[in-house]
Amino acid sequence: MVKMVVYGRGCFDQTQDILTPHRKADFPFIFIVDDIFKGNNALINRIPLSGTDKIVYASAADEPKTRQVDAIANSLKEAYGEVSGIIGIGGGSMLDLAKAVALMMTNPGSSADYQGWDLVKVPGAYHVGIPTLSGTGAEVSRTTVLTGPQRKLGMNSDYTPFDQIILDPELIKNAPKNQRFYTGMDCYIHCIESLTGTYLNTFSQSYGEKALELCEEVFLEKDVWDDDSDDKLMMASFHGGMSIAYSQVGVAHALSYGLSFLLGTKHGIGNCIVFDQLEEFYPEGVAKFKAMVKKHDIDIPKGICANLTDEQFEKMIDVALFLEPLWENALGKNWRDTITRKKLRAMYEKM
Numbered sequence: 508m509v510k511m512v513v514y515g516r517g518c519f520d521q522t523q524d525i526l527t528p529h530r531k532a533d534f535p536f537i538f539i540v541d542d543i544f545k546g547n548n549a550l551i552n553r554i555p556l557s558g559t560d561k562i563v564y565a566s567a568a569d570e571p572k573t574r575q576v577d578a579i580a581n582s583l584k585e586a587y588g589e590v591s592g593i594i595g596i597g598g599g600s601m602l603d604l605a606k607a608v609a610l611m612m613t614n615p616g617s618s619a620d621y622q623g624w625d626l627v628k629v630p631g632a633y634h635v636g637i638p639t640l641s642g643t644g645a646e647v648s649r650t651t652v653l654t655g656p657q658r659k660l661g662m663n664s665d666y667t668p669f670d671q672i673i674l675d676p677e678l679i680k681n682a683p684k685n686q687r688f689y690t691g692m693d694c695y696i697h698c699i700e701s702l703t704g705t706y707l708n709t710f711s712q713s714y715g716e717k718a719l720e721l722c723e724e725v726f727l728e729k730d731v732w733d734d735d736s737d738d739k740l741m742m743a744s745f746h747g748g749m750s751i752a753y754s755q756v757g758v759a760h761a762l763s764y765g766l767s768f769l770l771g772t773k774h775g776i777g778n779c780i781v782f783d784q785l786e787e788f789y790p791e792g793v794a795k796f797k798a799m800v801k802k803h804d805i806d807i808p809k810g811i812c813a814n815l816t817d818e819q820f821e822k823m824i825d826v827a828l829f830l831e832p833l834w835e836n837a838l839g840k841n842w843r844d845t846i847t848r849k850k851l852r853a854m855y856e857k858m
Contacts, residue, residue, distance in 0.1 A: 514674040523555035535559040541597030573619040573655040580611035592633035599643030606651040609634035619655040627664035636669040642690030644748020659768040689775030694747040695722040699792035700757030704836035715750035757837035765823030
């Protein structure tokens with residue numbers, strides 16, 4: 508679990524006070540920032556740089572890749588030897604990138620070597636997450652999802668979670684409508700998957716139910732998006748991330764990983780594309796999802812698999828089937844009786 512949490516409007520201004528006790532000699536803090544903020548002085552000028560501290564801009568146009576993580580970590584080790592800490596500022600992709608770079612500052616080899624469960628054996632550099640979008644739960648999850656040469660899979664470990672998160676709802680204000688919806692639905696969908704899964708326990712249920720309640724309030728019940736909506740979505744993301752930390756996601760995430768690996772579909776959009784077709788598995792959750800889509804006038808892409816080759820379908824199916832814990836959570840230990848390659852092909856063809 509994340510060791511320290513600061514929440515509140517304007518708490519981003521506490522960043523310097525939070526970081527200072529963790530500075531090691533002259534080693535810098537590295538701020539990994541979504542390049543959408545490049546030139547946004549209202550945010551960038553508030554980042555407390557000192558000494559050799561550095562901002563590294565990264566694009567969220569594509570989800571984090573193992574080669575990107577390795578390149579950043581290797582360049583930092585060459586330039587500084589070690590760092591005082593890694594601070595991620597952005598949406599889920601930036602937070603995952605920061606977590607992965609922090610781990611690779613202290614672990615040998617490539618980040619691709621650690622895609623899986625509990626393969627990381629050495630604590631990473633001190634790392635802090637500051638979300639500017641809410642929904643993914645990346646700020647509290649024990650994974651950092653990466654696309655590698657063979658698969659899309661997280662570095663799932665007890666060393667992955669941030670040491671500190673700074674949750675300032677002012678930072679998610681005025682997020683683009685579609686982006687806010689897609690990331691918010693990531694939270695909603697993984698709560699549905701957690702709460703209906705075979706891995707469900709009282710810990711994950713308590714967090715998942717609260718996250719689901721908040722998602723339904725802001726996306727179904729409220730008619731105007733306001734500061735209260737941002738506050739509640741940020742807390743839905745936190746609670747949703749905590750829920751899946753002690754359970755697991757399910758069918759939607761397994762299938763969306765295949766889309767992301769082959770087509771580069773962003774995680775939130777991919778989950779929406781998949782979930783839109785999953786009445787068989789989550790009938791009540793999908794019905795409410797469709798109501799949210801209609802209420803917020805969101806366009807869910809269709810036909811993205813229309814022109815794929817047999818080989819491409821097979822690759823997506825390979826990626827989806829590799830995520831065995833997700834299928835077991837969704838359908839139990841005998842999930843292979845239901846989920847065949849033929850069935851997955853038919854499901855992907857609908858998208």
